[in-house]
Amino acid sequence: MAKAKRVLKWQRDPEGMRIRILEAAKQEFAAHGLAGARVDRIAANAGANKRMLYYHIGNKEDLYLEVLEGAYEQIRAEERGLDLEHLDPPEAIERLIDFTWNYFIRNPEFLALLNTENLAKARHLKRSTKVKSMHSPFVEMIRTVVNRGVESGDFRVAVDPVQLYISIAGLCFFYLSNSATLSVIFGRDLLKKEARDERLAHMVALVLAALTGKSTADFGKPKPAGLRAPAHQPV
Amino acid sequence: MAKAKRVLKWQRDPEGMRIRILEAAKQEFAAHGLAGARVDRIAANAGANKRMLYYHIGNKEDLYLEVLEGAYEQIRAEERGLDLEHLDPPEAIERLIDFTWNYFIRNPEFLALLNTENLAKARHLKRSTKVKSMHSPFVEMIRTVVNRGVESGDFRVAVDPVQLYISIAGLCFFYLSNSATLSVIFGRDLLKKEARDERLAHMVALVLAALTGKSTADFGKPKPAGLRAPAHQPV
DNA sequence: ACAGTATTTATCCAACGGGTTAATTTCTCG
DNA sequence: CGAGAAATTAACCCGTTGGATAAATACTGT
Numbered sequence: 141m142a143k144a145k146r147v148l149k150w151q152r153d154p155e156g157m158r159i160r161i162l163e164a165a166k167q168e169f170a171a172h173g174l175a176g177a178r179v180d181r182i183a184a185n186a187g188a189n190k191r192m193l194y195y196h197i198g199n200k201e202d203l204y205l206e207v208l209e210g211a212y213e214q215i216r217a218e219e220r221g222l223d224l225e226h227l228d229p230p231e232a233i234e235r236l237i238d239f240t241w242n243y244f245i246r247n248p249e250f251l252a253l254l255n256t257e258n259l260a261k262a263r264h265l266k267r268s269t270k271v272k273s274m275h276s277p278f279v280e281m282i283r284t285v286v287n288r289g290v291e292s293g294d295f296r297v298a299v300d301p302v303q304l305y306i307s308i309a310g311l312c313f314f315y316l317s318n319s320a321t322l323s324v325i326f327g328r329d330l331l332k333k334e335a336r337d338e339r340l341a342h343m344v345a346l347v348l349a350a351l352t353g354k355s356t357a358d359f360g361k362p363k364p365a366g367l368r369a370p371a372h373q374p375v
Numbered sequence: 376m377a378k379a380k381r382v383l384k385w386q387r388d389p390e391g392m393r394i395r396i397l398e399a400a401k402q403e404f405a406a407h408g409l410a411g412a413r414v415d416r417i418a419a420n421a422g423a424n425k426r427m428l429y430y431h432i433g434n435k436e437d438l439y440l441e442v443l444e445g446a447y448e449q450i451r452a453e454e455r456g457l458d459l460e461h462l463d464p465p466e467a468i469e470r471l472i473d474f475t476w477n478y479f480i481r482n483p484e485f486l487a488l489l490n491t492e493n494l495a496k497a498r499h500l501k502r503s504t505k506v507k508s509m510h511s512p513f514v515e516m517i518r519t520v521v522n523r524g525v526e527s528g529d530f531r532v533a534v535d536p537v538q539l540y541i542s543i544a545g546l547c548f549f550y551l552s553n554s555a556t557l558s559v560i561f562g563r564d565l566l567k568k569e570a571r572d573e574r575l576a577h578m579v580a581l582v583l584a585a586l587t588g589k590s591t592a593d594f595g596k597p598k599p600a601g602l603r604a605p606a607h608q609p610v
Numbered sequence: 611a612c613a614g615t616a617t618t619t620a621t622c623c624a625a626c627g628g629g630t631t632a633a634t635t636t637c638t639c640g
Numbered sequence: 641c642g643a644g645a646a647a648t649t650a651a652c653c654c655g656t657t658g659g660a661t662a663a664a665t666a667c668t669g670t
Contacts, residue, residue: 157617173494176410179658189619190659196617200658254556255490259408262555272559296590302561303577306550313553314545320497321489324507326514326537342538350584355531392647414628424649426630431647435628612670619664626657634649640642 158196160186165193166207170249173256174204205264208257211250212271215243224281229289230352234344236278236285241312241340251317278305286351295351304347311343393431395421400428401442405484408491409439440499443492446485447506450478459516464524465587469579471513471520476547476575486552513540521586530586539582546578 164186168177179200183190197203222239224232244251257265265271282301289295315322319330329335349355399421403412414435418425432438457474459467479486492500500506517536524530550557554565564570584590 153617171494173408173410173491175408176494178656180656191620191661192618194659252494254553255494256408258553258555259406259411259487259490260555262559265556265559272562276560297584299581300573300577303574306557306574307546307577307581310545310549311542314548315541318489318493318548320493320495321500322541324497324500325511327507338535339538339541342535342542346534346542346585347581349532349586349588350581353584353588353590355588388647413626425628426650427648429629614668616667617665620662622661623659624657625659626655628653628655630653631651632649633651635647637646638644 157186157188157192161188161193161196161203162207162210164188165203166211166249166253169204169207169256170252173252174200174260177204179203201264205268208253208264209268209270211247211253212274215247215250216274216276218243220277222281224285229285229292229294230348232281232285233289233347233351236282237308237312237344237347238340240308241343244312244316245336248316251313254313255317276305289351296353297351299351308343308347311346315339392421392423392427396423396428396431396438397442397445399423400438401446401484401488404439404442404491405487408487409435409495412439414438436499440503443488443499444503444505446482446488447509450482450485451509451511453478455512457516459520464520464527464529465583467516467520468524468582468586471517472543472547472579472582473575475543476578479547479551480571483551486548489548490552511540524586531588532586534586543578543582546581550574 161182164182165177167185168182172178177200179193180190182203183193186192193203197206219239222235224235227235257263279301282304286295286299286301286304290298315330323330330339345355396417399417400412402420403417407413412435414428415425417438418428421427428438432441453474457470459470462470492498514536517539521530521534521536521539525533550565558565565574580590
């Protein structure tokens with residue numbers, strides 16, 4: 141048993157504190173929006189005193205901006221890790237969709253933060269030089285993938301990469317960000333595994349069919365009778 | 376000049392008042408979200424006293440739910456007015472996209488309200504029997520359109536109408552709802568007329584290409600050099 | 611060991627914001 | 641016309657919340 145040098149009332153850990161505060165803030169802003177977020181809750185969930193927020197970062201809006209910038213940094217970093225260069229075009233597009241989809245699923249706070257920021261008309265983002273300089277590598281990636289695809293004959297048209305990027309993001313984003321209301325409206329749980337898998341297949345098929353002209357795989361095949369979701373909801 | 380029967384300090388108008396309150400509330404909730412909305416501002420913008428809100432409708436959440444229900448009612452009503460029955464399938468799909476797109480453009484508050492409600496995990500919608508019984512006629516419309524398209528040979532695949540509906544809505548929704556942040560990121564105004572037209576063309580081409588297999592029209596053609604947006608922004 | 615600094619805590623407060631009370635004015639209808 | 645109902649107003653209440661102050665506690669270099 142390691143003998144503690146001393147019994148401490150608390151551990152000093154400036155960097156860790158900062159991180160814990162930002163993480164708690166991310167959860168809070170994602171869950172309640174900017175106006176709905178409570179500074180006290182952030183402090184409590186960070187295991188900190190409220191004064192620490194102001195000491196380490198600043199006021200509520202500073203906190204929010206830092207969280208937002210961090211969220212963009214994170215996705216941009218992961219995007220860069222995805223090299224589509226050596227895949228043949230259709231595979232590259234599929235991989236792009238797959239990544240976007242799963243990133244959104246793994247980071248629901250990111251979706252919420254974007255919505256919050258758009259509610260604010262991107263007021264904070266506009267002031268953030270940091271984010272404005274962080275261009276998504278996807279647009280250029282897509283441009284080259286599309287060009288390669290057209291040359292190789294895989295794709296029929298040279299689609300505008302920005303439009304395609306927005307379309308792919310939109311197909312993923314809307315489904316996940318609005319899953320709560322959509323699930324109520326359609327009376328089924330859109331987040332359960334089978335529904336998510338079906339959605340991913342649909343999106344890939346939709347985009348690839350449009351690009352290649354070949355109707356790939358199971359593009360929106362109405363589920364085969366035997367496999368329809370039974371009355372009871374499996375976990 | 377009509378002689379007023381009497382000089383009144385104020386006009387009594389219960390029904391008009393109710394409507395003005397709901398309209399003001401819609402704007403307020405759309406602009407600031409549920410938590411950010413201010414009851415006093417709603418009252419002021421409705422030309423009413425704060426007490427009137429409670430008198431005519433109820434507390435803030437009642438007000439919000441009523442606004443949300445009204446928003447759904449409105450879009451469902453317009454949806455029903457759109458009969459796709461007598462169009463041939465590709466035209467019907469184009470019309471559907473066109474309608475969805477323009478409805479969202481005409482009613483930006485609807486987008487904001489949906490985001491707000493999703494932030495709340497559809498908590499209010501779940502309790503609204505009214506909305507739950509208002510099924511979008513689109514799903515059934517799409518089902519028959521798709522079936523007709525498959526039979527006629529216009530479409531290659533019998534896509535799941537729910538997936539297609541979500542895809543079309545998503546393509547439109549994401550672009551418009553996130554136009555603020557996207558405009559910052561891409562450094563161009565996505566809401567100006569040319570950008571909107573280009574987006575609509577892209578979406579129609581994308582979906583129809585996927586469904587029919589024929590590469591229609593100007594699917595994402597990178598804008599012809601001569602027509603690229605000039606440095607100055609035309610109004 | 612000690613002085614100076616960095617970090618954390620406990621407490622306070624003024625403004626805000628949703629909601630309420632009670633009085634006032636207009637309407638309605640016998 | 642008059643009394644009761646409906647609509648509207650002004651003023652207030654009180655818990656919440658972002659933010660501030662100052663004191664206490666841990667760390668650092670010398």
